[in-house]
Amino acid sequence: MTNKLLISTICSGALLLTACGGGDNNQPSFNSKEKLDFSKKENIEIINETVVSISNEYENPIIEIGTIAQEIHNLISNQNPDHHTVSCQSGSAILNNDSSVTLNNCKNLTVNSNNGSYPIFGRDEVVIASGTIQAKFSQSSNSEKIDLTLINFNIDFADELHTVNGKLTKTSTSMSNDIYRDLFEANQFTYKSLDKLDKTNNYQFIINNYTLTSDYSISTGEIDSNAKGQLTGDVKAKFFSVNFNSHFAFNNIQYLEKMDPSQAKLDIEDINNKQNSIVITRTTNGQALINAYANNRSVMGFPQTIDWIEFY
Structure with a gap:
C-alpha cells in the first residue's frame, strides 16, 4: 500500500496530527465484499502492510492527511495582506463564520506573500482539494x-484521490524535562485511497478505538511508540477486520524514517475468528520475524523473516 501523501510535500512547517473522536454517518459497507482468507500468504501481507503503516508516526496515512488539513486550515484562517494570502487557480477556499474552512474544487492552492508565492503541495502537477475542515486548538501549562473534524475532505492528484471523513485529535505533552509525548486518537475515522491508474491498488479502511502514543527523549533522541485499535479494511477487493496492539522503539528519528526498530512487537487478531492471528517481532539480527496462523495452524510460508523496510 503506497501513496503520495508524504509530509515532505508540504512546503511550510506543520505539526503532525492524527485522528480522534466521532465520525461521519456514511460509513462504507463491507457486506458485499469477499472476506480475506487468513490461510493465504498474500493476504497476510495485505494485513501486515496496512497495520504497520498506522502503528508509527512516519508515513502514517492518518497522520499525513491530518497534517495537510491542519496546515491548510492554519494558512487560510490566519490570512493577513501584510503577511500572506491564500488563493486557488480556480475554485474557492473560504473561511466560514464558524471558523471552519471550506474548499470547493480548489485547484493548486497557493500561498502568496512579500517573499513570493508557492503551492502548498509543492508539486508540478495539478492538485485539487475539496471539503470542510473544522479545527479547535487548546492548551494548558504543559x-x-x-x-x-474533516467532512468529505479530499485531495485529488493526477493519478490518486484521497478522501477522509472523521474527527481527529493530537495532544502534545511535556511529561518531564526529558520526555515529550504525542498522543494520537481516532474513532470511526474513514480513509479512502483511489489509484486512477491501477484499480487493484484501491483501498479504504475504518479506524476505531485507535490510540498511538509516541514518547521522544530529548537527551538521547530515542522514540518509544505504542499503538492499538481496531481496523476494518477493504484492500484489493477483499475486506478484513482486526484488533491490533504494537510496541516499537527506535534509536532516533533517522531509524524511524528507515523503519529500523531497536525493539518491536505487533500482535494482530482477526475479530471474526480469534484463531486467526499474526505476530511480528524483531529478530536478534534486526529483521522482522512474522508468524501467521489460520485456525491456530501455521500458514504455509511462515514463519517468515523480511527486512522491516519491506513494510513500506
Whole structure:
C-alpha cells in the first residue's frame, strides 16, 4: 500500500496530527465484499502492510492527511495582506463564520506573500482539494491539543484521490524535562485511497478505538511508540477486520524514517475468528520475524523473516 501523501510535500512547517473522536454517518459497507482468507500468504501481507503503516508516526496515512488539513486550515484562517494570502487557480477556499474552512474544487492552492508565492503541495502537477475542515486548538501549562473534524475532505492528484471523513485529535505533552509525548486518537475515522491508474491498488479502511502514543527523549533522541485499535479494511477487493496492539522503539528519528526498530512487537487478531492471528517481532539480527496462523495452524510460508523496510 503506497501513496503520495508524504509530509515532505508540504512546503511550510506543520505539526503532525492524527485522528480522534466521532465520525461521519456514511460509513462504507463491507457486506458485499469477499472476506480475506487468513490461510493465504498474500493476504497476510495485505494485513501486515496496512497495520504497520498506522502503528508509527512516519508515513502514517492518518497522520499525513491530518497534517495537510491542519496546515491548510492554519494558512487560510490566519490570512493577513501584510503577511500572506491564500488563493486557488480556480475554485474557492473560504473561511466560514464558524471558523471552519471550506474548499470547493480548489485547484493548486497557493500561498502568496512579500517573499513570493508557492503551492502548498509543492508539486508540478495539478492538485485539487475539496471539503470542510473544522479545527479547535487548546492548551494548558504543559500540553497542547488540536481537534479536527474533516467532512468529505479530499485531495485529488493526477493519478490518486484521497478522501477522509472523521474527527481527529493530537495532544502534545511535556511529561518531564526529558520526555515529550504525542498522543494520537481516532474513532470511526474513514480513509479512502483511489489509484486512477491501477484499480487493484484501491483501498479504504475504518479506524476505531485507535490510540498511538509516541514518547521522544530529548537527551538521547530515542522514540518509544505504542499503538492499538481496531481496523476494518477493504484492500484489493477483499475486506478484513482486526484488533491490533504494537510496541516499537527506535534509536532516533533517522531509524524511524528507515523503519529500523531497536525493539518491536505487533500482535494482530482477526475479530471474526480469534484463531486467526499474526505476530511480528524483531529478530536478534534486526529483521522482522512474522508468524501467521489460520485456525491456530501455521500458514504455509511462515514463519517468515523480511527486512522491516519491506513494510513500506
